[in-house]
Amino acid sequence: MAFPCGDDVGRFVDAVRAYVDAGFTEVALVQIGGGHQEPFLEWARTELLPALRPL
Secondary structure (H helix, E strand, C coil): CCCCCCCCHHHHHHHHHHHHHHHCCCCCCCCCHHHHHHHHHHHHHHHHHHHHHHC
């Protein structure tokens, strides 16, 4: 299964949900590409992780 690109939190949650439903308890978040690391980590901390916690 491929994970989406972009900042659509709902698409990420839907992609992770399949793994949670399969019994996975941890998911690694990785951003590849030069100067995008810090903005990605901030987005993940403020938007993505809160959306994933209820899973």
